[in-house]
Amino acid sequence: MSGFLKHKSLPLITQVVIISLVSISSFGDNLTSKWGLDWYGYYEGKNLNDRVVDPTNQIFELPYASVVSDFRPDGKFSFGSFDLRVQPRWEFTEDWIGYTDGARVSKAHGYFDFSQIYLNWTASDIFMFSFGLQNYQWGPAEMLSPSNGLIHFSTSQRSLIWVEPGHWLGRINISFGKNWSLIGIEELIDNRKPAWIAGSSFSPRGLVKFEYRTDDGTNYLGMTAGGSGDNNLQSWVGEYATYSPLESLSIYIDARQVRGSYAYYPETVGNFVQMQQSLYTSNQIYGLTETGLRYEGRVDSRIEYIQNDIGYTREDFTQAVRGASQLSPFLPTNLPKFLHPGLELYSQHYLYGSIRIPDLGKKKLYTVIARCLYSITDSSSTYSASIQRIWGDYVNLFLEASYLTGENNTELGFINEAELMAGMRLSF
Amino acid sequence: MKTRLFFSILCLVFATTSVAAPSADLLLKDSDRSRGGNLKGITWDIEIKTEDDGEVNTRDFSVKAKGVDALVEATSPARNKGEIFLFNDRAMWFLKPGLRKPVSISARQKLSGQAANGDIASTNYVGDYDGKITKTEKIDGVDTYVLELKAKAKNVTYDQIRYWINSTSHLGVKAEFLTLQGMILKRATFEYNNHINHEGQSIPFVSKMNIIDAKFSKNKSAITYMNPKEEAHPASLFNINNVNR
Incomplete structure (x- = not known):
């Protein structure tokens, strides 16, 4: 239980909760609230490969088995044009870890965190303001x-038990009806998750997003532009x-x-490899593009190509x-840079396919999902399937x-x- | 003289009849209003009770609707609580706690049982269909106009509808939903035990819609509409970017 209550930004979250609840509760009888609670209990077993990186498992300490109990309350408080969303999370895990010398240990740990906690103010038909820890995403892929x-991107994000960590965002939505949107987002405070680019420190970052949707809602087009004043996030257009x-x-x-890349690349220095930001000053334009085709009939299926x-x-x-993995003077700095190089995906070309079949069985109680990601670059792949x-x-x-x-x-085999x-999942 | 009198009376009868028979559009407009259409916006809670091959399921939703748009939140059962559906005409978006981002889903996917998405949102038959009065008929002792409705566009919930509208109250009492080829898919009846305030007047409002599969009569759904009230909903409420995740 050593990690219990270890969230570093908890005092800030506590302040936001208390201030928001006190403000909203002063509205008295006009306050409406809705609560829900999901509890996840699951077993996870892994058959670990012989790895090149950390072969003894002393660094990553990847468990071969885990049992997890995960409480996820979800609260919504509304008064007039204000809404407060509170989604805390309380997780206990028992891990069983094996090392190559044959030693096996079990470790219990837990933590309390917030997935989301934000206050939303619909100021008018046109303006909406939001602040807090929130997960705000979009896109058709x-x-x-x-x-x-x-x-x-996170490798675990397609899992049934995945929860996207929130970001401390200030957001303004300017809407012209249901068709046109102009959105400004600023990530103001570090959410204390591992840095996307190893060694970089947090600094405020932001983006603007412009979107148009047709009246029937089926076709839409959006454009984004964003960046940071610091070197932890490149400016981009999307x-x-x-x-x-x-x-x-x-x-x-x-x-x-x-333009260029802040990511780390392996460079040969003498007889060793050093991870360096080789394209930092490059003026070349690089793209990350995902194109897809989706068919939705009885079955929802997609195929996507990523460049x-x-x-x-x-x-x-x-x-x-x-x-x-190799002993060298650069190993201590190479490892974190390899794990967090500042790339959404390591390789250059991928194919992704998924199929989702809901309402299976005579009583339509089953949902089956199957997915495959194939790296064209190195021919590794991952297959996953779930049944609910x-x-x-x-x-x-x-x-x-x-x-x-x-x-x-x-990439996918190591x-x-x-x-x-x-x-x-037990829901109340 | 007698002949002239007879023709005069006949003319009067025809004239009276033509004045009394409302247009199909007027009937649809009036009947839509009592099913949420042609209002500034409507807020209601609904319960959908579905019987599918003897299996009974109940789901509850709270709905904010205006025209072809609706924001629907699942409130029960517990396993579906917090799921949000946003209808933008034929496009439908789905969000639930923990989901990374809104996912568009086909309008073919139904919320529950026989209930089509169009049955949950407000009804806009006058905008979506070309209507024609084909005959009059008595349904359970009530005089009705029978209308044949043909979809103006391909993207509406049903291709054709046969619709029985009470000739006095202008409330839809019964409907048959048909394919393009004229095959009956579902049958529905409507009850109006709710009332809403509309422009200072209390008007009857739909309280129940019973839907039966035309082929498999054991498959049926009952939609109960509760706590309806007319509320002005801004268009931005139905903008997916503004829906709280």
């Missing part, structure tokens, strides 16, 4: 949201759009372009793994499995090769 440079030529068919794109110009080549990745079953009004049972293929110096999760 399933895998990435390149036009949103503030929130980055675009996203969806077009539906038929009711069940849509094609879409989500992209961003940057990541600033990603690693096969040779780059092999070198980066070498830099993060409704069990009465309060319970959802779920089973999720993933399998990674590829050599242990490839951590673990198989994972199984089974559990339940």
Whole structure:
């Protein structure tokens, strides 16, 4: 339990909660509130591969088995044009960790955190203001949201138990009806999650987003531009759009372009590899583009192609793994830079496919989802499948499995090769 | 003289009849209003009770609707609580706690059972369909006009509707929803035990819609409409960028 209540920004969150609750509760009888609670209990087992990076498991301490109890209350308080959303999270985990010397230990830890806590003020039909810890995302693609440079991809985000960590955002939405939007977002305070680019410190960052939707809501086009005054986030321009030529068919794109790259790349220095920001001063324009095709009939299926110009080549990745695993004067600095290089995805080209089949079975209680991500760059891939079953009004049972293929110096093959999760969600 | 008198009376009868018979558009406009259409906006709670092959399910939602747009929040059962559906005409967006971003879903996906999305949002038959009065009929002792409605565009919930409207109150009492080929998909009846204040007047408002699958009569849904009130909803309420996640 050593990590219990370890959230560093808790005092700030506490202040926001208390001030917001006191302000809103002063509205008395006109205050409305809605509460919900989800409890997740699940077992997760991993079959770990022989890794090149941290082969003894002394650094990452990846568990081969975990049991998790995760409470997720969700509160909404409303008065007039004000809304307060409070989503705390309280998780307990028991991990079983194995090392290559045969030692096995179990470790229990827990934490209390907030996924979201924000206050929203609808000032008029046109203006809306929001401040707090929140998850605000958009985009038609399933895998990435390149036009949103503030929130980055996580390998776990497709999991059934994933919760996107909130960001401390100040946001203004200017709406002209339901078709036109102009949105300004500023990330003002560090949310204390690991830096996206290793070694960089937080500084405020922001973006503006402009969007148009057709009257029937099926086609839309958005443009973004953003950046930071500091070197922890590159300035970018982004675009996203969806077009539906038929009711069940849509094609879409989500992209961003940057000048140069702040990401770390492996460079040979003598006999060693050092991770360096090699393209920092480059004037070349690089793109991260995700294009997709979606068919939604009885089954919801997608296929997406991702082009990541600033990603690693096969040779780059092999070198980066070498830099993060071989003894050298640069090893201590290489490892964090390899883990957090400032890239949404490591490789340059991917194919992604997913299929979702809801309402299966005679009583329509089952939902099945299958996904595959294939790195064209190094031929590694990850397959995942999940099945969910409704069990009465309060319970959802779920089973999720993933399998990674590829050599242990490839992007998707180098951590673990198989994972199984089974559990339940209990809702009140 | 007798002949002239007879023609005069006949003319008077025809004239009276033509004045008394309202247009299809007027009937639809009036009937829509009591189902949430042609208002500044409507807020209501609904319960959808679905019977599918003997399996009974109940789901509750709170709805804010205006024209072709609706913001729908699931309130029960617990496993669905907090799920949000935003209808922008034929486009539908789905959000739920923990979901990374809003996901667009096909309008073909229904919220529950036989209830189409168009049954949950406000009704706008006068805007979506070309109507024609084809005959009059008595339904449970009530005089009705029978209207044949044909979709003006492909993107509406149903291709064709046969609609029985009370000739006195102008309330829709019964409907058959048909395919383009004229095959009946579903049948529905309506009850009006609610009232709302509209422009200073209390008007009857839909309280229940019973829907039965035309092929499998065991499959049915009952939508109960509760606490309806006319409220002006700004268009920006139905902008997906403004929906709290």
